[in-house]
Amino acid sequence: MPRYALQIEYDGRPFCGWQAQAGLPAVQDAIETALARLEPDLPRIAAAGRTDTGVHATGQVAHCDMARDWSPFRLMEALNHHLRPLPVAVRACALADSEFHARFSAHERRYLFRLLTRRAPPTFDAGRVWHIKHKLDLGAMRDAAAHLIGLHDFTTFRASQCQAASPVKTLDALEIALVEGLSGVEIQFRLRARSFLHNQVRSIVGTLERVGAGAWAPEDVKTALEARDRAACGPVSPPDGLYLTGVGYARDPFAG
Structure with a gap:
């Protein structure tokens, strides 16, 4: 599965933070929901930092594994389309090495x-x-x-x-x-x-x-x-x- 690095910005006010929590809106859920619109049954994504409730980001980094090859530009555009109208945007997308980990490689x-x-x-x-x-x-x-x-x-x-x-x-x-x-x-x-x-x-x-x-x-x-x-x-x-x-x-x- 090709791995992609995502640079993400978000307004933290509507969210309980980055990390998914049952019954609460999280940035992780927003990204994963957008990814599911492109390919079903993808592995969970990982991020460099678990920002708390109300904390913002201009340079959060996460990685995702896709089932098929995407051009980074097309993947970024597709994710941003499905993220609307949430205050979350993928600022950059890049094909990453299979050993790259948004958290542990930082x-x-x-x-x-x-x-x-x-x-x-x-x-x-x-x-x-x-x-x-x-x-x-x-x-x-x-x-x-x-x-x-x-x-x-x-x-x-x-x-x-x-x-x-x-x-x-x-x-x-x-x-x-x-x-x-x-x-x-x-x-x-x-x-x-x-x-x-x-x-x-x-x-x-x-x-x-x-x-x-x-x-x-x-x-x-x-x-x-x-x-x-x-x-x-x-x-x-x-x-x-x-x-x-x-x-x-x-x-x-x-x-x-």
Whole structure:
């Protein structure tokens, strides 16, 4: 069976997340339903990351095995036709090696978190940014974020129901920048790692927001990290502003 890599974007608001769950709408179900319109009885698809309820993606990657040969362009077009009117689209499709696995072949995941700071509620970006009304100290948040870069036990910053075998992860990058967005000035957090724990990004951003608001000192984040205790974490940010923006592979199936 030929294997295809799919680069997928979606608005996470109508979904319970990526992973199929009985009785709930999932992005995985939407893709598999579209695939079933092309060929029946296909194997289940796999994705690089299991995004949670309300989390968005611009660069999710999944793979599917088809019974017959499709040109990648025709497969992409056919899937997008059958995905309408759901807020899901296949941005790219490529024929992949039979050993390629969207999850297990990945060596990097990249996330973006958008935080909008203005008094008025967002209209165009409602549900796509975390809206807060107060200003934040960008320098203090950057100082705090520096304590999280590198190899650490991230027990403090993972959900209690996280199923990862180990809380030890390497956070390769955590960049914080001011960006002029459609709805005004945003603070954008860009994070990069081989893999992330359940709720790790939202836990980090929620904690850094407390630093920016002046409720925490930057050093308090280091103390919380070293506590290795979920109770030491700051509030968890809502999913609205979180996006899976890209996945890295040693042999990128979409290159060229």
